[in-house]
Amino acid sequence: MINKNFVSSLEASVQQLKDDNVYKRLNYLESPQSAHVKMEGRGDVLILSSNNYLGLCDQPEVVSAGIKGLEKFGAGTGSVRFICGTFTVHRELEHALAALVGTEASLSYVSCWNANEGLTASIAQEGDLVLSDALNHASIIDSLRLAKSITKCTTGVYAHSDMDDLRAKLKAGSSARRRIIWTDGVFSMEGSIAKLPEILQIARDHDAIVVMDDSHATGVLGKTGRGTAEHFGVLGEVDAITSTLGKALGGAAGGFVAGPEALCDMLTQRSRPQLFSNALPPTVAASALASVNYLTSHPDRVTLLRENTRYFRGSIEEAGFKPLAGETPIVPIIVGETSAAIRMSDMLLAQGVFVTGFGFPVVPQGQARVRCQISASHSRDDLDRAVAAITSVGRQLGIIS
């Protein structure tokens, strides 16, 4: 018999989340991720909360590559790569990813979470200093925690995009053996871009290493979607880049670390998710490879994404909202209280528009927001419909007049 106390205490915790209005309800989809989806019990819904930036989740070339990968390689290796063999499609994918983000090599993982988690502990040692931007993704935060407990390296957090704070903390750590700076390329709750050129300069001044998680930028930023480094014209200058295959690049799953050959080789030897967990399923690797190839041969998708973003930002400002300024397809509309963000999101869904609201503690108190995300797959009609719905709900809630 299972432990009843365990179950009842879990039930009480879940009830508390419901009482606090922070319980997450899942919406089930009956069709592929796209600009519109078929949502169980709701029918056609317009999605403005997906990371499907390039609309590749249901791109025919991406889907058929996955089917072919499954047929050619089967479901998977049945073990980890160094024990049982790795597939040629993984090597092909890793070459394509490295070429895309402008590094010598790359190594794939089942998720960017895994890639990040394994990285810090593999490159830091006791006596090293690892600094992280205050708004970095949860996977980076956990990566530092893990590295600290495994290696006894020193970790620290600098204020978000505060270059003076970063400089001061590096200076204080000048006796460290190795200094590592971790930053997101694009910060997901703000839609803001890291000050990469300054971070690189500061890193050179203080003999530090820059590791950038480009999950929201790969396929999105830069003229041809090569990410934050392309956006700033510094391709090839970042020591290590991590990113996901679960957003713009097909949206299935998977992540990677890209950098010098020696780094990827070292991670193959040392990184624990690489050593103790299976590789990306070949069907996913094949779809991701097709996504990279699609992006490379269709840079117009990136242009379309940028134009859609500009159009949506302009329309939403015209309607009287004040979205956080920026140029990424993440457009957060600040509504104030957490309850307002949740109500706005619920009311929009009732009108057939799916946008997620975020409140405290995910974002600071009083800065709750609905976060709109634009895709190249949105038509102008879709964007107009979204703006009309957001405007009508915004008026009902008194957020705009």
Ligand SMILES: *Cc1c(COP(=O)(O)O)cnc(C)c1O
């Ligand atoms: C989404 C995201 C991740 C996680 O990616 P997965 O491949 O889904 O694990 C990691 N880092 C950042 C910055 C992200 O936005």
